[in-house]
Amino acid sequence: MMEPIIWYLKANATMAILLGAYLIALRKETWFAARRAWLLAMAFLSLTLPLLSFPTGSAPALPFTLPAFTMSPELASTSVGFPWLKALVLLHALVSVMLIARLVMRFINALHRIQAGSHEAASFFNRIHLPSAINERDRAAVLAHEHAHARQGHSFDVLAFELLSALCWSNPLWRRAVHELRLVHEHLADAAAAPSSADYPELLIARAMRVSTSALHHGFNQSNLKTRLLMLQNKRSPKRAMPKLLWFAPALLLATALTSAEVLPPAGRPADAVAFAGGGRPAEFPGGMDALMRFLSATIVYPERAVKEGVEGTLHVSFTINASGKVSHATVKRGIREDLDKEGLRVVNAMPDWKPAVANGKSVDSEMTLPITFKLPVK
Numbered sequence: 001m002m003e004p005i006i007w008y009l010k011a012n013a014t015m016a017i018l019l020g021a022y023l024i025a026l027r028k029e030t031w032f033a034a035r036r037a038w039l040l041a042m043a044f045l046s047l048t049l050p051l052l053s054f055p056t057g058s059a060p061a062l063p064f065t066l067p068a069f070t071m072s073p074e075l076a077s078t079s080v081g082f083p084w085l086k087a088l089v090l091l092h093a094l095v096s097v098m099l100i101a102r103l104v105m106r107f108i109n110a111l112h113r114i115q116a117g118s119h120e121a122a123s124f125f126n127r128i129h130l131p132s133a134i135n136e137r138d139r140a141a142v143l144a145h146e147h148a149h150a151r152q153g154h155s156f157d158v159l160a161f162e163l164l165s166a167l168c169w170s171n172p173l174w175r176r177a178v179h180e181l182r183l184v185h186e187h188l189a190d191a192a193a194a195p196s197s198a199d200y201p202e203l204l205i206a207r208a209m210r211v212s213t214s215a216l217h218h219g220f221n222q223s224n225l226k227t228r229l230l231m232l233q234n235k236r237s238p239k240r241a242m243p244k245l246l247w248f249a250p251a252l253l254l255a256t257a258l259t260s261a262e263v264l265p266p267a268g269r270p271a272d273a274v275a276f277a278g279g280g281r282p283a284e285f286p287g288g289m290d291a292l293m294r295f296l297s298a299t300i301v302y303p304e305r306a307v308k309e310g311v312e313g314t315l316h317v318s319f320t321i322n323a324s325g326k327v328s329h330a331t332v333k334r335g336i337r338e339d340l341d342k343e344g345l346r347v348v349n350a351m352p353d354w355k356p357a358v359a360n361g362k363s364v365d366s367e368m369t370l371p372i373t374f375k376l377p378v379k
Contacts, residue, residue: 004089005085005089006050007050007051008168010049010050010258010259011046011047011049011050011168011259012046012168012171012173013255013258013259014045014046014049014050014255014258014259015042015043015046015168015171015173015174015177016171016173017251017254017255017258018038018041018042018045018046018248018251018252018255019042019173019176019177019180020251021247021248021250021251022035022038022039022042022180023180024247025244025245025247025248026038026244026245026247027180029244030187031242032184032187032188032191033188034245035184035187036157036181036184036185036188038245038248039157039161039177039180039181039184040157041248042177043160043161043164043177045252045255046164049255049256049259050259052256092169092170095169096166096167096169099165099166099169100163100166100167102166103159103162103163103166106162107159110124111124111127114127114128114129115127117129117131118131119131119133121134121142121143121145121146122146123146123147123149123150123154123155124155125150125155125156126150127150128143128146128147128150129146130142130143130146137197138197140196140197141193141194141196141197141200142193143196144192144193144195144196145189145190145192145193146189147192148188148189148191148192148193149185149189152185152188154185154188154189157181157185158178158181158182158185161174161177161178161181162178164177165177165178183227281357281358282357282366283321283325283354283355283356283357283366283368284354284355285351285354285355286352286353286354286355295351296347296372299347299350300343300344300347300372301343302343302374303339303340303343305339306337306339306340306374307376310376311336311337311340311374312336312373312374312375312376313336313337313340313373313374314334314336314371314372314373314374315332315334315335315336315340315341315344315371315372315373315374316332316333316334316335316369316370316371316372317330317331317332317333317344317345317348317369317370317372318330318331318332318333318367318368318369318370319331319348319367319368319370320365320366320367320368321354321356321357321365321366321368322356322365323356323362323363323364323365324353324356324363325353325354325355325356325363326353327348327349327351327353327354330345330348330349331345332344332345333369336374340374344370344372347372348370
């Protein structure tokens with residue numbers, strides 16, 4: 001479970017860095033195509049960058065030592081407490097499902113509104129609606145505005161960002177990203193429509209009323225009217241924004257450093273350290289460490305003879321998890337005595353398949369060491 005959570009945190013960290021750089025560098029610029037490209041790249045990189053790993057050093061592969069397990073004749077199943085992490089993940093997933101269901105309803109309503117028509121000009125994917133009340137003088141500009149939305153595929157952008165906002169609802173910056181994307185869409189449509197009317201700013205003011213902020217479709221009367229009017233009057237050349245695109249490089253490098261770089265352990269690290277070299281992750285018992293402890297508790301039997309003779313000690317069993325997850329080559333690394341050693345080997349060989357270790361994007365063999373402490377109760 002931890003891997004998806006770590007990916008989620010890294011994805012949102014990447015998004016926050018790239019959105020912050022956008023707001024600083026480009027939000028007031030007139031190069032609208034570059035602004036849209038930045039926001040779309042931000043979404044793509046937020047999803048993919050955390051999946052990559054770039055080792056920052058190298059070291060010999062190290063063994064992985066599991067936490068010690070203590071076995072006693074009177075060992076019983078113990079409660080691991082309320083699984084708060086799983087409960088939070090489930091809660092997050094349930095909220096996301098509800099938001100996605102709401103998004104589906106909005107999608108259906110947007111289609112219905114475009115088909116049924118209304119008093120507002122609007123577009124949704126390749127569908128365009130113009131109300132009959134629009135006079136001929138304004139029709140060309142309004143139609144050019146809606147055609148720009150449809151031709152440039154703005155509805156695909158909005159739907160994708162709304163979906164990401166639903167999946168990542170715990171990060172409110174995604175809602176800000178949706179807002180910024182829709183604003184850029186309006187700037188692009190305004191730029192395409194303005195040549196169709198000498199009085200386009202007056203047309204915006206005359207028609208900028210009564211649009212639902214929850215609608216998915218692009219209506220001519222969108223919000224952000226003041227920003228749109230100011231941008232129409234902004235005569236600054238889009239080329240002046242080109243140097244500011246260089247902000248993308250350090251923002252991307254920072255996001256990569258925080259989410260994808262993995263520092264490999266030095267060669268001198270102790271052999272019993274919980275570590276794995278290779279820029280990946282160690283092998284994992286199905287269900288995680290808690291599941292491994294429950295398996296050992298249910299499977300290990302304290303040999304009767306050792307109980308009678310009062311024999312205690314810690315047994316170290318080493319074994320290999322191969323690239324397919326199979327357990328093999330179980331051997332006693334440090335034993336106690338024959339009956340206890342055999343019990344440790346039996347239990348290890350009875351383990352189900354593991355999730356294999358991953359290094360540099362590939363499944364690899366890994367050597368594991370399991371300490372098993374046989375301890376008798378104090379009389």
